[in-house]
Amino acid sequence: MxxxxxxxxxxxxxxxxxxxxxxxxxxxxxxxxxxxxxxxxxxxxxxxxxxxxxxxxxxxxxxxxxxxxxxxxxxxxxxxxxxxxxxxxxxxxxxxxxxxxVPALVERDAVAENAVANLMALIRRTVDSQEAVKNNEWSKRATFLGINVTGKTVGVVGCGNIGSRVAEILKFGYNARLLVVDPKIDQAWAKKVGAEVVDLDYLLSHADVISLNASLNETSKNLLKDREFSLMKKGVYITNTARAELIEQDAILKALDAGIVAGYATDVMYSEPSFNDHPFVKHSKILVTPHTSAYAxxxxxxxxxxxxxxxxxxxxxxxxxxxxx
Structure with missing residues (x-):
């Protein structure tokens, strides 16, 4: 043997x-x-x-x-x-x-649910408000202002195994208008869930919330750069449980500081582990979790x-x- x-x-x-x-x-x-x-x-x-x-x-x-x-x-x-x-x-x-x-379905629900969980924690300032309570700063509660996702336009970039589940949660859980981008979109699925299949520029210019779920390859690396951020609605929220490299790091930092992006939740980093001196970790509008989307x-x-x-x-x-x- x-x-x-x-x-x-x-x-x-x-x-x-x-x-x-x-x-x-x-x-x-x-x-x-x-x-x-x-x-x-x-x-x-x-x-x-x-x-x-x-x-x-x-x-x-x-x-x-x-x-x-x-x-x-x-x-x-x-x-x-x-x-x-x-x-x-x-x-x-x-x-x-x-x-x-690992077969795609094994991670589907866990990663999709975490994408939405991080998104909602970001929008509703959950971590910030908890820290305020720990610091006996209950009086700051009026500063933790977010938005409703219900009825908003959400865009899902990459609608395969995980992205399609994120789309379903946002569509049916929040009664959202659903825009999707994927070169290999399942048209039957899109019709079933009422998704609008659009190009990336259209999605970026109309979405109030964006979820990144694309796989990383030569065409998707740095998919979102300065040009793409310039197309976005001011105050957009973005969640990413796919790959950090889908976004150009300097570009999103500029978009955050300019107020184009209201907040960014990411479970993936360019270098892992990342530490508290990283500009993302230090940024007040970014929620970073340590690649735990599969931790169910x-x-x-x-x-x-x-x-x-x-x-x-x-x-x-x-x-x-x-x-x-």
Whole structure:
């Protein structure tokens, strides 16, 4: 029987809430957890993981071509999540590594609900007002003024698995006018929920609230720059549980300071972890959470089960699901 060594890379949640998943892996082989800097070079990452032929990986660091060119035998890289933009799947395939992801539906409700939760906390100044109470400043309550989302125009950019659920919550939960942008939109779904399929410029110029749920690729990176912010209605609110790189950092800071954007809620950062000296964390109109959109019990259980099943199926020569390379 082949010997297996399993590395769990940069995941703060795998095995924490469902230790039985970790125990199942230990029955297969040696298991070790690693935490690496996000910007570790591919060569150094490969060296640090020498001898490990199975990896369960978080959203960072990057498993790039340099990593695969320098890595000894790697049979499986199982992403503990639905995205794989931190994995060079072409290089992985060239080196005989199978890359799998968590099926989209596992994260759908958790991430969508958090996008809306962060949005409402931002709009209704929930965190600020709680801090006021903690500081015995109840008298400041009249300063925590927000808006109603009910009846407003909401725009969802990226209407796939998660974005479509965000759209449904905002449409039916808040009786909103729904604008959506997605080059691969499901027209039958859009008709069913009463969504208006529009182009990005139209959405930006009409939406009171915007949710970013697009996947990150060459066409969506820095999707929102100075030009796009100039099109927005003054006082717009934005929530982002997709990828930080959808927005150009300096552009949104300028838009916030100019009053174009009334508030920005983000669960994703350009560099993770980010600290309290980051301009986003310091900004009074930005709500930052530490990439916790998937942190619902049901979601984490499903993610962990998928990764463990990947490993068990691999060693049993059974077909793997949600393979991307």
């Amino acid at each position: 082949k010997s297996y060594k399993i590395a769990i890379v940069n995941s703060s949640s795998f095995g924490k809430y469902f230790p039985q998943q970790l125990e199942r892996l230990k029955k297969i082989g040696e298991v070790e957890s690693f935490v690496f800097d996000n910007d570790i070079s591919g060569k150094d990452l490969a060296k640090a993981l020498n001898g490990f032929n199975i990896i369960i990986a978080s959203v960072r660091p990057f498993f790039n071509k340099e990593f695969f060119d320098n890595k000894d035998e790697l049979l499986l890289l199982s992403r503990h999540g639905i995205g794989f933009n931190n994995v060079d799947v072409v290089a992985a395939k060239a080196h005989g590594t199978v890359v799998t992801i 019990i049901e979601c984490l259980q499903g993610m962990g089960e998928k990764c463990v099943a990947d490993v068990e199926n691999l060693i049993s020569n059974k077909p793997l699901e949600s393979v991307v390379s």
